[in-house]
Amino acid sequence: MLSDRSARDIWESSIEEFNANSEHTVEVTWLPKGVTTNEQIEKMRGAGNLPEIVFETSTDAYRETINGATAPVTGLVDELNTLDPVRYQGDSYLLPAVTIPLMGVYREDIVEGEPRTRAEWVTEARRISEEEGMGGLIMPSGRTNNATTQVNQNLFNAGVEIYQGPSDDIEVTLDQGDNRQRAIETYRWMKEVSQYNPNTSGWEWGDTVNAFVQEQAAAALTIGGLIILQVQANRPELASQLRAMPFPSVEGVESDHWFAYTEGFYLNESAPNLDGARDYLQFFMSSDYYLNFITETPLFNFPTSLEQVQSETYQSPDIVGRHQNLVDIVVDNWENMRPVLATADGGSPNIVAANAYGRQIMGQSADQLITGDLGPEETVDWAAEQLRGLEE
Amino acid sequence: MGAVRERAPALVSGNSTRLLLLFALLPLGAFFTVLWFGPMFYTLVMSFFTDPLGSAQFTGFGNYLDVLTGDTFPFYLWNSVLFAVSTTVLSLVVGLGFSLVVNEQLRGRQGLRTLMIVPYLLPTVVVVFLWTLMLDQNLGLLNQALVEMGIISSPIAFFSTPGLAMPSVITASVWKWGSFAFFIILANLQAIPDAYYERAQVQGASPWQQFRDITFPNLRGAILLILLVRGIWMFNKFDIIWLTTRGGPINLTTTLPIRVYDLAIRSGAFGSATALSGIMFAILAVTGVLYFTVMEPEAEVKD
Numbered sequence: 001m002l003s004d005r006s007a008r009d010i011w012e013s014s015i016e017e018f019n020a021n022s023e024h025t026v027e028v029t030w031l032p033k034g035v036t037t038n039e040q041i042e043k044m045r046g047a048g049n050l051p052e053i054v055f056e057t058s059t060d061a062y063r064e065t066i067n068g069a070t071a072p073v074t075g076l077v078d079e080l081n082t083l084d085p086v087r088y089q090g091d092s093y094l095l096p097a098v099t100i101p102l103m104g105v106y107r108e109d110i111v112e113g114e115p116r117t118r119a120e121w122v123t124e125a126r127r128i129s130e131e132e133g134m135g136g137l138i139m140p141s142g143r144t145n146n147a148t149t150q151v152n153q154n155l156f157n158a159g160v161e162i163y164q165g166p167s168d169d170i171e172v173t174l175d176q177g178d179n180r181q182r183a184i185e186t187y188r189w190m191k192e193v194s195q196y197n198p199n200t201s202g203w204e205w206g207d208t209v210n211a212f213v214q215e216q217a218a219a220a221l222t223i224g225g226l227i228i229l230q231v232q233a234n235r236p237e238l239a240s241q242l243r244a245m246p247f248p249s250v251e252g253v254e255s256d257h258w259f260a261y262t263e264g265f266y267l268n269e270s271a272p273n274l275d276g277a278r279d280y281l282q283f284f285m286s287s288d289y290y291l292n293f294i295t296e297t298p299l300f301n302f303p304t305s306l307e308q309v310q311s312e313t314y315q316s317p318d319i320v321g322r323h324q325n326l327v328d329i330v331v332d333n334w335e336n337m338r339p340v341l342a343t344a345d346g347g348s349p350n351i352v353a354a355n356a357y358g359r360q361i362m363g364q365s366a367d368q369l370i371t372g373d374l375g376p377e378e379t380v381d382w383a384a385e386q387l388r389g390l391e392e
Numbered sequence: 393m394g395a396v397r398e399r400a401p402a403l404v405s406g407n408s409t410r411l412l413l414l415f416a417l418l419p420l421g422a423f424f425t426v427l428w429f430g431p432m433f434y435t436l437v438m439s440f441f442t443d444p445l446g447s448a449q450f451t452g453f454g455n456y457l458d459v460l461t462g463d464t465f466p467f468y469l470w471n472s473v474l475f476a477v478s479t480t481v482l483s484l485v486v487g488l489g490f491s492l493v494v495n496e497q498l499r500g501r502q503g504l505r506t507l508m509i510v511p512y513l514l515p516t517v518v519v520v521f522l523w524t525l526m527l528d529q530n531l532g533l534l535n536q537a538l539v540e541m542g543i544i545s546s547p548i549a550f551f552s553t554p555g556l557a558m559p560s561v562i563t564a565s566v567w568k569w570g571s572f573a574f575f576i577i578l579a580n581l582q583a584i585p586d587a588y589y590e591r592a593q594v595q596g597a598s599p600w601q602q603f604r605d606i607t608f609p610n611l612r613g614a615i616l617l618i619l620l621v622r623g624i625w626m627f628n629k630f631d632i633i634w635l636t637t638r639g640g641p642i643n644l645t646t647t648l649p650i651r652v653y654d655l656a657i658r659s660g661a662f663g664s665a666t667a668l669s670g671i672m673f674a675i676l677a678v679t680g681v682l683y684f685t686v687m688e689p690e691a692e693v694k695d
Contacts, residue, residue, distance in 0.1 A: 142552070142640045198529050199549035201641035210530040216547075359658050364642075371554060371641040 001053040001280075002040060004031035007296045014289035015280075022283075024276030050268050052277035058085040058339045059354040061094040061266040066351065071267040071274050073281070080285050082304040085262045085339050086349060088167070095281055096264035096304040098294065101330055101337055102153050104245040105212075105227045106219035107238075110134070118189045118248045121219075128218045129196035135217035136196040137248075140203040140363070141370045147203070147363030149259055150221050150247075152340055154190060155362075156257040158182040158250045162387070163353060167344045170352045170391060175384035183383075185250075187369050187376035194370045201371040212238070221247055223261065225299025225319075225326055232319060244326035246333070260337040264304065288313070299326055306334045355390045439666035455667035464643075464651075469675075472647040474558065476627040479565045484618055486566055487573025488611075494574075495581045505578070512571040520635040523564040527551060552641045561636050561645055568632065569625075573618045580614040581607070616687050624676055648672050 005011065008030065015026045029051060031040055037056055044050050056064075064070045065088050072091035077084050086094035110132055115124045125136025140147040155162060155174075160182045165171045173179050194200070198216060200207070209230040211217040215238070220227060225244070232239040249255070267277050284290055291313040294301045298317045303309055309331060314320070320327060330337070340357050344350040356362065365383040368374040374382060438444040442451050459465055490508060494501045511519065526534050527550040535547035550560040588606045597605070630649040633639065639646035639654065646654070648668060656665035 143638055198547065199552055201549065201552035202638060203552075207530065210528075214530045216530055367640060367642045371552070 001026055001028045001055070001277075002031065002037065002044070002051045003028055003053075003055040004037060005055055005293070007293050010289050010293045010296070014284050014287060017287075017289075018280050018283050022276070022279060024273060024279055026276070026280050050271050052267055052271040052273055053265050053281065054268065055097070056094075056263065056266055058094050058096065058262040058264070058341050058349075059357065061264075062086045062088070062341055062349045062351065062354060064266060065093040069269055071269040073265070073267060073278065076278060076281055076285070079282070080305060081307065082264075082285075083260075083262060083337065085341060086266070088349060094262075094264050094266050095285065096262045097285065097290070098263045099260045099302045099304050099337060100224045100262075100300060101258055101260040101302065101333075102149055102221065102247065103224055103326060103329070104219065104221045104247055105225075105242050106137075106245055107212075107241050108243045109241045110218040114245075116245070116249055117251055118193075119251070121248045122189065122192050125193050125196040125219075132218065134215060135198050135211065136219065137193050138197055138200055138203070138208055138211060138217050138220040139190050139194040139366070139370065140200040140208065141194075141366035142200075142202040142363055143360045143367070144202060144204045144363050145360065146205050146208065146222075147200075147366050148357060148360040149223070149340070151190070151362035151366050152357075153221070153247050153259045154186050155183060156259065157247050157253065157255045158186045159253040159255060160186065163343050163350055165345060167348045167350065170344060170350055172352070172384055172387040172391065174387060175380050180380060182250075183380045184376045187365075187379045190366060191369055191376065199371070201367055212242075219245075223300070224302065225323060228299055228323055228326070229297065229319070240322065242323070244323060244329055246329060256336050257338065257343070258333050258336040259340055260302075262304070262339045299323060302330060306331065309334070352387065352390050356387055359390070361386045361390075435666045435669060438662055439670050440663075442663050444662050444666070451663070455663045456671065459664055459668050459671060467643070468646055468648050468651045471558070471645065472627055472649075475562065475565075475629070475633070475645075475647055476623055478562045479569065479626045479629075480619060480623045482562065482566045483570045483573045483622060484615065486570035487575075487577050487618070488615075490570075490574050491578040491581055492607075494578060508571045508574050510571075511568050514568070516568065516631045517635060519564060519568045520632060523560075523567070523636065524551070527560060551637050554641055554644055557637050557641055557645050561633055564636060565626070565629070565632050569622065572622060576614050576618055577611060580611050584610045616683075620680070620683055623679075627676060628672070 003011065011028060015028060019025050029040075029044070031037060037054065038060065041050070041054065054061075061070065062085075065086055070093045072093055073095045074092040076095050077092040080095070083096045083099060084092050085096055086092060110128060111124060112127070113120070113124065115121045121137050128134060128136040140150060152162075160174065160179045162172070162174045162179070163170050164173045174183055198211065205222060205226055208217070208220045208222055209227055212220065212227050212231050213234045228239060228242050228244075231242060265281055267274055271277070291303065291308060291311065294303050294308075295314060295317055298314070298320050303311075303314060308314055309327065315324075315327065338347055341349050341354050343353045361383060364386070365379050368382055369376065369379040439455055440450060440452060441448040442454070443449065490504070494505050494508075514522075524532075526532055529535060529547045529549040529552075532547065532550075534550075535544075538544045539547060548556065550556050584606065589602055592602050592606060628649055629647070630653065633645055633647060633650055634653070637645045639650040649672070652665050652668050652672070655661045655668060
């Protein structure tokens with residue numbers, strides 16, 4: 001198995017127990033620092049030592065799948081009732097282990113009136129900026145995952161269908177029909193909110209956390225409970241003032257896509273012992289080791305089945321109890337949780353979206369709008385042109 | 393010539409000196425073949441194919457034409473030239489200024505000379521951390537100081553504001569590499585005989601005239617060396633730009649090396665990326681030829 005995960009003692013204990021009770025033997029290769037999983041896989045392939053199991057993102061697992069390099073894990077996905085992000089030609093090719101949903105966080109002691117819609121957030125961000133002397137709602141831009149995820153989710157929340165078509169025939173529809181107008185309104189809103197914030201071009205997740213720690217922002221859109229965990233570690237007196245929220249909504253629009261990073265295990269089709277690999281995954285995902293691994297960073301890492309999110313083990317850490325509303329939001333919206341990959345017809349995988357994410361095109365579009373001199377209409381055109389350049 | 397004529401037959405005859413020479417050169421030859429010519433040749437070959445790591449198809453100079461005729465190439469080239477020229481010239485000015493000060497019989501000059509080596513010894517990542525700590529919008533010491541003194545009302549995002557990003561990266565780069573020029577110029581300054589200045593002073597030359605007629609001509613070789621070496625290094629510089637701005641905002645600090653990385657690693661366009669590398673090499677090669685033709689640095693050696 002090749003893995004880049006933390007909490008290695010938990011993994012190694014699980015492997016030790018599995019090896020002691022199974023006819024198969026698992027050995028783990030930890031990804032060296034500074035090496036990507038893809039690079040390591042190529043090295044192992046060259047050495048004729050391809051691992052059966054690889055821990056990867058859903059996006060990369062899908063790339064491997066359409067190249068015919070992966071073996072199905074359909075039985076495990078069905079049995080464990082997990083999310084199913086890499087469904088390809090009737091089979092599942094990723095057993096997801098971790099999901100990290102996008103989430104908003106705000107300072108309860110600063111933000112007034114529990115704003116939820118875009119219009120409410122503009123008003124409140126202006127007030128916070130003028131009266132409290134800090135940023136209202138951070139709106140990042142640039143070639144970062146932070147900005148890229150947020151632009152995608154803001155477009156999803158406006159009901160924009162960025163793509164249409166089946167997995168093998170993706171069409172970019174961002175600038176067509178109603179989508180164009182909704183996308184323009186989304187960018188217009190982003191531009192407006194950004195006026196009441198620091199310059200956030202190039203901000204990664206850590207910069208947003210820093211802004212909270214330095215009390216320079218009252219609200220931000222981020223991943224899972226990252227801000228809560230980091231503020232708890234650095235400014236514990238502020239952490240109790242933080243409250244989770246969904247991304248700002250658009251009146252009259254019910255979004256069915258809640259962006260959630262999803263990572264897990266795929267199997268290399270040409271590796272020799274796939275039965276043994278499936279046995280280990282079944283053992284690990286059903287054991288206490290799995291939830292112990294997830295709860296190493298509660299509120300940030302979520303399990304990939306609703307039952308496990310609601311389990312006593314996942315909800316037992318103190319910090320989960322103190323921020324129960326974040327878990328409640330995830331539970332209430334569980335059916336909509338899926339990665340950016342799932343944007344082809346019927347939520348099936350979309351390689352154009354995966355490539356666009358890898359190249360952070362949506363984050364760049366925000367940079368063109370907020371830092372550059374493009375208007376909302378021109379930004380939509382710019383983004384659509386970039387996306388069409390990726391169509392295969 | 394006589395010495396060559398006498399030596400040549402001995403080498404041709406295959407004596408032990410020749411064998412020794414061959415053995416001595418073998419490791420060097422192997423080193424350059426494996427680690428230099430091999431990768432260069434491989435890169436060059438890749439640049440003539442589309443998707444060279446996958447289903448490669450020969451495209452001739454197609455990748456080169458695509459890169460050169462692309463809308464963005466002049467912009468990234470301009471960023472590269474701006475960064476390389478600015479950092480090289482400013483490093484030279486800083487190095488020259490400090491070396492002239494340290495060359496004088498002033499108190500504390502030893503301490504200043506020691507301090508000047510520190511930025512050069514620090515790893516780039518540490519330098520970036522220091523400058524981020526100073527200029528960061530959230531944590532930056534400079535921002536905090538300027539706000540507290542009432543000079544600015546809110547923190548400035550030095551590395552992500554369009555008009556400030558490139559100057560900020562240039563400033564950090566000059567701080568890091570200015571001492572390279574400092575030490576080369578200082579060594580050359582100390583090699584100028586005091587008698588030159590003493591004679592000039594006897595003849596009534598002003599400090600400016602001494603600098604113009606004695607110091608500067610004696611530093612010409614060092615200055616030309618710094619311009620060439622540092623200019624090439626900075627044109628190829630990747631780390632400090634990537635670590636501070638990642639080429640942003642809106643690509644305003646994207647230089648050609650950043651673009652190569654972008655094409656190869658983020659876009660998987662290895663054909664275009666290697667073609668751009670080849671173009672960069674050609675630009676530097678032409679610049680080098682022009683440098684040796686126009687500046688004639690070898691004239692210093694002859695003199």
